[in-house]
Amino acid sequence: MDSEREPVRVVIVDDEQLVRMALRLVIDGEPDLTVVAEAADGDAAIAVVDEHRPDVVLMDVRMPGRDGLSATRELLSRPTPPQVLILTTFDSDDLVLDALRTGALGFVLKDTQPPRLLDAVRTVAAGNPVLSPAATTRVIAAATGPQSAHARNSSREAARKQLSALTERELETARAIADGLGNAQIAQRLRISVATVKAHTGSLFAKLAVDNRVQIALLVRDAEE
Incomplete structure (x- = not known):
């Protein structure tokens, strides 16, 4: 610093x-x-x-x-x-x-x-x-054990509803974020430019009403649970 x-x-x-x-x-x-x-x-x-x-x-x-x-x-x-x-x-x-x-x-x-x-x-x-x-x-x-099955179902449905507003490319970007990839790695995986990854990520923040990549990753994991 x-x-x-x-x-x-x-x-x-x-x-x-x-x-x-x-x-x-x-x-x-x-x-x-x-x-x-x-x-x-x-x-x-x-x-x-x-x-x-x-x-x-x-x-x-x-x-x-x-x-x-x-x-x-x-x-x-x-x-x-x-x-x-x-x-x-x-x-x-x-x-x-x-x-x-x-x-x-x-x-x-x-x-x-x-x-x-x-x-x-x-x-x-x-x-x-x-x-x-x-x-x-x-x-x-730990958060997805049998005791929280009802909560899991509710979270899954809510997450899927939010993700349904995304384009195919935005969803692919969201899944890559959930895998812990940085912008350069996402660009390589999806064969697009880093600038395009940043644009997709900005759209994700707006469409999903989230503030950071952690929340995007959790939504993806909830939807696919």
């Missing part, structure tokens, strides 16, 4: 003090990142975000009182929201998936190695998603 730029401002939200301390030590050790506040629950998270206006919120999901999903929904409904990166131990897979649908840009495990965690913070600060293919598979598998 350009040394003349202001550091990326981060808020850490987790009900475990030791987790917050560890994350702060890792993040504050970087010249281009700084932790401006911490919170132990969703209500406190909203208050500190309102006060400090961070660029990125590292958001735990399960917390006493207001959970991370509810707080994420409220924060992302604001006119100028921060980017939200979900923290998880995979004890809360359903909520993680819901948070991604809400507009969080990705998720990281709490035991992620520091270099990967720092990369994730920088990536979402730039407005790009962070989705590990292996972790994504685990979350989706």
Whole structure:
């Protein structure tokens, strides 16, 4: 990151003090990142975000009182929201998936190695998603168990209805995004230019009423479940 730029401002939200301390030590050790506040629950998270206006919120999901999903929904409904990166131990897979649908840009495990965690913070600060293919598979598998069959059916029908508005090329682009491909890789797969991929992606955002590629990927996965 350009040394003349202001550091990326981060808020850490987790009900475990030791987790917050560890994350702060890792993040504050970087010249281009700084932790401006911490919170132990969703209500406190909203208050500190309102006060400090961070660029990125590292958001735990399960917390006493207001959970991370509810707080994420409220924060992302604001006119100028921060980017939200979900923290998880995979004890809360359903909520993680819901948070991604809400507009969080990705998720990281709490035991992620520091270099990967720092990369994730920088990536979402730039407005790009962070989705590990292996972790994504685990979350989706956990969220589609027998106990949630009715919810799966509802989500599948709703997703298929949204995707029905797409052209064939737009749908192919959406499926490539769901496979985790970048613009250059999508262009190669579909044998089109990167500029055309960007145009299709812009159409996807408008037609599907989504804000990022993560939400596109989840819609495709819901429709094909």
